[in-house]
Amino acid sequence: MLDIRLIREKPDWVKERLKTRGEDYPINKILELDKTRRELIQKVENLRHFRREKSEIIGKLKKEGKNEEAQILAQEVKNLGNELKFLEVKLREIETELKNLLSVLPNIPHESVPIGKDETENVVVKRWGEPPQFDFEPKPHWEIGEKLGILDFERAAKLTGSRFVVYWNEGALLERALINFMLDLHIKKHGYKEILPPFIVNETSLFGTGQLPKFKEDLFKLEEWDYYLVPTAEVPVTNLHRDEILPEEVLPLYYTAYTPCFRAEAGAHGKDTRGIVRQHQFNKVELVKFVKPETSYDELESLLLDAEEVLQLLGLHYRVVVLCTGDLGFAAAKTYDIEVWAPGQNRYVEISSCSNFEDFQARRANIRYRPKEGGKPCFVHTLNGSGLAVGRTVMAILENYQQEDGSIIIPKILRPYMGGLEKIKP
């Protein structure tokens, strides 16, 4: 959520910056409602002040036994009460309308974000490693996985439907090994605290991180409940500190969590229909940071490095792109995507998304810290990134480490997590 005071003070700047996302937003309407709201507040508060004064007098009169005088005054205040009630209702309506509009206003892109209309204008900022060379035609992972008997799409469709998968044998083991490897790396080497949160969250949590109210159709909702399956661990982990005031000394906080993620993929019909790239359920190890505002862009860079290291240790070639204004997510001020090379599909596939939300989520979720030297609480900055999407990492391993005979070499770093297994053989 944007600060209404910012909109009030620099409306033209806000309009201009938001426009870079490629859409117009009702800033004028918001300003108008804000003005009405403040006028109503003054009227309501004046009436309440008046009422309070009179009520105190009534109390005194009654104590002195002057019941008649008290009665007359009470009648007077009662009449005024009707007007007050009317204005209070009106104020509540205006505030609801204002909040509704503010709730769907996206974050302002950081000044370092390139201006662009869509993903074609994202900018590659980094490359690591080289694509592997094959002396045969590399296959896509779904062919490899089915042939090895470790990915089973047909039976998953029977159990549930499309966009689900069953992992068998070494496939299941590989997925599990990756989760443990990633968690260990982030906990032991990068200093993150391990969290295992609920996989179901309420509406308030989803509002806090920005999925609600605007992106309801992307979520799986439990019937008869105001609960949702988590679309990412970002939601429960960021909301851990909702409505809290943290002492400055505890910042920065680094948390990592494994969770499955559930996404309806409502707008993705016909996209990535084959394989495990786009599933309704997938596993992810997430990184979340709570930091002081002045450090958040340095923290974004180090978060990105933490995620990159997973791919480096696995020996997988990737590139990093910075998302342009038109491709930026709703809550993010700046986002880096890490895209892993997928030789079987001859393309790069997003495997991590690392974002700085500045105080956008902190304001929605009311996450603050109290400065050491005292004074008013301030909003923290929140960041998160995948570290990494596990299913897509399996995809990348299958495609990059495939051999001509259909077997898969296991990256060395994973072998201790797989009982020493070196190769998945047909």
Add this chain to the structure above:
RNA sequence: GGAGGAGUGGCCGAGUGGUCGAAGGCGCUCGCCUGCUAAGCGAGUGUGCGGGCUAAAACCCGCACCGCGGGUUCGAAUCCCGCCUCCUCCGCCA
């Protein structure tokens, strides 16, 4: 699912219709005292919103907030209704 109990400031805890933002205690901050520490003494110590002042703060004024949302009343932490959360017991269950 059934029966009962409880939700007050950073924490404990008093308060059942009228200066209650809320006694008292603990904690914390500042000052005094003191070989050091402890004890003792004094003062201070919530958040949000609106307005004023300001370059901006500090500051000042007002309003709201005693789990959440309604209601009664001139006036609600206190009375009434609904909801949520937690605890205890019983039943069921991984």
